[in-house]
Each structure stands twice: as C-alpha cells, then as structure tokens.
Amino acid sequence: MRTIITFSVFLLTLFSCKQKEKESKSEQTQISKISPEEMGEDRIVSQGMEFFVANTIYSRWNKLTYENESPEAHFILMDLYPEGKNTRNTKEEVLPPFDENMKLIMEGDIDNAVAAFGKLPHWFQEITYIGVTGPISPHKIATSTIYLEPGLYIMECYMKMADGTWHTSHCMYKEIIFTKESTKMEPPRYI
Numbered sequence: 001m002r003t004i005i006t007f008s009v010f011l012l013t014l015f016s017c018k019q020k021e022k023e024s025k026s027e028q029t030q031i032s033k034i035s036p037e038e039m040g041e042d043r044i045v046s047q048g049m050e051f052f053v054a055n056t057i058y059s060r061w062n063k064l065t066y067e068n069e070s071p072e073a074h075f076i077l078m079d080l081y082p083e084g085k086n087t088r089n090t091k092e093e094v095l096p097p098f099d100e101n102m103k104l105i106m107e108g109d110i111d112n113a114v115a116a117f118g119k120l121p122h123w124f125q126e127i128t129y130i131g132v133t134g135p136i137s138p139h140k141i142a143t144s145t146i147y148l149e150p151g152l153y154i155m156e157c158y159m160k161m162a163d164g165t166w167h168t169s170h171c172m173y174k175e176i177i178f179t180k181e182s183t184k185m186e187p188p189r190y191i
C-alpha cells in the first residue's frame, strides 16, 4: 500500500512538472510572436540626405533608434500635420516660402525675406512639432523614447548646408503614418 502511494505522488509530481514546462514553452512562443515594431522599437537610418524608416508605425510609446551613417550631421523633428495635409502640401506650399526667405537673407534683403513668410499657407500654424533628437554627428546613434498620437507626421531635418539651403529643401523629409493601433510598449519609468 505504501509503495502504491509513493508511486502515485511521484507520478503526480512528474505530471505537474511536465505541465509547467508546457505552459512555459507556450508563453515563450507567444512572446516571440510579438515583432519589434509592435513593441515600439523602430529604426531610422540616414546614408545621405534622406530617412530610411517604415511608412507606417504603431502609435503612442515608441523607442526610435536613429543611425546617422551619412557624412553630415542631422536631427529629427516630427511634425504632426492637420487633417488632409501631406508631403505634397509640404513640397508645394511650405518649402517655396522658406527657400525664398533664405535666398533673400543670403542676398541681404531682410525686409523681403521676412515678407516671404507671408506666403505660407494658413494651415501651417496648425502643425504640432515634436522634437526627437538634437543634431547627431556622422556615424553616431541616438535613441529617443517618445509618445506620438495617431496621425500623419512629416519626419524632417532642417540643418543648413554651407550655401544656406535647408536639408528639408534637399528632400530630407519623410511622411509617416502612425496607426490607430498602439505599440505594446510600457510608458518609461522615471527615477
């Protein structure tokens, strides 16, 4: 009788261990199914005057890793555009007044340079700017944890070239949609 009880306890223990092992494996499988993008981990790379980054990104908490592989310093600013506006509007309505302004400043015509901003569209005032990085030197990496609501953003860098032109005017801007779906990233904890 004692032998039977001992054997039964052994079997129960063995089964229980196997069950736990199974559960643990199933948890691991679930964790490995979540992509880095769903976890809010996004990579941005510049090799020249551009941003290589996904066209759509999960919204809210994200950790952006910026790798500047180009020979010049750049920074990242995120512009949340008003409803219905996109990069086409940037190119047609925003960049020309800025280019005209800088050209006139370089020529020393300050009055007309200021007047050029009068050509900016009314919706320009509705853009919300969210800073991501300061200037990042060539071949350096920066990481920023930021909170971005869903919407259409323009990622831009407007460092100045030696000739006074903006990086933005050399196509250093990129449209990104932050989807309604949030990342699974927890908000950062402050000590």
Ligand SMILES: [Cu+2]
Pocket (backbone or CB within 6 Å): 073, 074, 075, 157, 158, 159, 167, 172
């Ligand atoms: Cu730049």
